[in-house]
Amino acid sequence: xxxxxxxxxxxxxxxxxxxxxxxxxxxxxxxxxxxxxxxxxxxxxxxxxxxxxxxxxxxxxxxxxxxxxxxxxxxxxxxxxxxxxxxxxxxxxxxxxxxxxxxxxxxxxxxxxxxxxxxxxxxxxxxxxxxxxxxxxxxxxxxxxxxxxxxxxxxxxxxxxxxxxxxxxxxxxxxxxxxxxxxxxxxxxxxxxxxxxxxxxxxxxxxxxxxxxxxxxxxxxxxxxxxxxxxxxxxxxxxxxxxxxxxxxxxxxxxxxxxxxxxxxxxxxxxxxxxxxxxxxxxxxxxxxxxxxxxxxxxxxxxxxxxxxxxxxxxxxxxxxxxxxxxxxxxxxxxxxxxxxxxxxxxxxxxxxxxxxxxxxxxxxxxxxxxxxxxxxxxxxxxxxxxxxx
Numbered sequence: 001x002x003x004x005x006x007x008x009x010x011x012x013x014x015x016x017x018x019x020x021x022x023x024x025x026x027x028x029x030x031x032x033x034x035x036x037x038x039x040x041x042x043x044x045x046x047x048x049x050x051x052x053x054x055x056x057x058x059x060x061x062x063x064x065x066x067x068x069x070x071x072x073x074x075x076x077x078x079x080x081x082x083x084x085x086x087x088x089x090x091x092x093x094x095x096x097x098x099x100x101x102x103x104x105x106x107x108x109x110x111x112x113x114x115x116x117x118x119x120x121x122x123x124x125x126x127x128x129x130x131x132x133x134x135x136x137x138x139x140x141x142x143x144x145x146x147x148x149x150x151x152x153x154x155x156x157x158x159x160x161x162x163x164x165x166x167x168x169x170x171x172x173x174x175x176x177x178x179x180x181x182x183x184x185x186x187x188x189x190x191x192x193x194x195x196x197x198x199x200x201x202x203x204x205x206x207x208x209x210x211x212x213x214x215x216x217x218x219x220x221x222x223x224x225x226x227x228x229x230x231x232x233x234x235x236x237x238x239x240x241x242x243x244x245x246x247x248x249x250x251x252x253x254x255x256x257x258x259x260x261x262x263x264x265x266x267x268x269x270x271x272x273x274x275x276x277x278x279x280x281x282x283x284x285x286x287x288x289x290x291x292x293x294x295x296x297x298x299x300x301x302x303x304x305x306x307x308x309x310x311x312x313x314x315x316x317x318x319x320x321x322x323x324x325x326x327x328x329x330x331x332x333x334x335x336x337x338x339x340x341x342x343x344x345x346x347x348x349x350x351x352x353x354x355x356x357x358x359x360x361x362x363x364x365x366x367x368x369x370x371x372x373x374x375x376x377x378x379x380x381x382x383x384x385x386x387x388x389x390x
Contacts, residue, residue, distance in 0.1 A: 005031045005113070006300060008132050008141040010120050010154045012038065014281055015267030016147030017103035018288035021057050024110035026296050031141075032104065032112055033134060035119035042096035043171055043245040045203050045210050047188060048281060049091050050358035055285035058106040063098040065206040067091075068188040071357075073350050076193035076233075078339045082346050084354040091188040091357070093205050120148070123157040125261035142300045143262045145291050147284075150248050150268040158263045163255035164271035166248040169214035169278065170223045174231070175241035176209060184209060184234065191233070195219075195226035197332040202234055209236075214249060214278050216332045249278040251328070253321055258313055259306050264291045272317055275324040276331065276353070276363070283317055290316070323363035327353075 007023055009016045012034040023030040067089035073082045108114050115136060122133040123144060132139045146154035150166055181204065189202040198215035213227045253271035258264065267284035290312045298305030331338055342349060355361040
């Protein structure tokens with residue numbers, strides 16, 4: 001086994017696989033270290049939105065189980081329901097073990113070396129390179145890409161500041177009778193008001209449903225009650241099988257910088273998940289490729305790579321995450337304001353968010369600023385005062 005590479009990627013998810021693919025295409029000696037046996041199950045709703053498809057480096061149609069051209073959003077306590085449709089899929093459904101493995105296989109076909117059952121035990125910086133200690137022995141590289149997920153330890157081992165906010169989520173793989181599966185097929189469903197400061201989703205797969213709930217506040221006990229209530233709401237009374245999985249989602253990025261001691265952090269390890277929906281595949285794909293491009297632009301030299309990656313994130317991912325936080329505040333922190341806004345402009349809001357998911361617009365395009373949020377809050381407050389004293 002070779003123990004020396006130009007770049008070592010820790011983690012074989014979308015961020016790591018895309019980084020490895022891009023580097024391998026450029027002729028860089030790159031190795032991917034994965035602690036599990038591949039393909040490995042990954043807890044996730046498995047929805048590939050249009051924004052993510054635009055960042056895919058390879059064709060993954062063979063692992064898509066269903067395309068949903070329709071999205072349904074319900075504000076359950078208010079009885080509000082909105083439907084959006086697009087000629088191209090809003091969400092394409094997949095199973096993450098197959099999706100991730102398809103990306104990794106493309107990287108491997110391009111020349112990346114993959115080491116399975118290779119858990120990282122330590123990472124140390126020594127000026128002109130990095131040493132990675134694993135169960136298979138020590139490996140050396142000029143740089144490391146930390147793509148080891150929300151609970152990964154690579155960034156911590158090199159002393160990176162964290163600051164992420166990790167929220168809990170539950171996802172059930174639910175086998176239901178064919179008639180119920182048919183009724184819920186071809187539609188990506190999102191329900192708000194099932195639990196405080198969170199939402200529920202139902203994603204149809206080829207032979208089952210992926211049903212989940214998340215909360216922006218850490219109330220893991222409430223998630224179990226909420227998901228059982230949601231199953232009832234969906235009419236899932238005759239469930240034949242359930243696989244239960246819990247996970248965490250980073251809805252706030254690290255404090256930065258996102259590169260230290262020749263280690264670049266990407267995807268969930270960096271906290272690059274959508275603060276509105278919790279969707280992380282889009283920013284995982286994008287950050288993985290940006291990390292690889294920065295390594296190439298900097299010619300594997302420490303300071304040029306650091307400048308390139310910091311600039312790349314500052315121009316693209318970080319402004320989008322900041323803009324999304326403002327919309328997330330409206331959706332989760334002010335339920336009365338949310339109900340008021342959706343009762344008046346619900347369809348317009350849903351069309352705008354669908355465009356963001358489809359990759360046709362960004363959160364920054366929605367012109368959400370602290371000033372506009374304040375105006376909405378002031379308008380809502382003044383209306384309540386008028387109604388109270390009318």
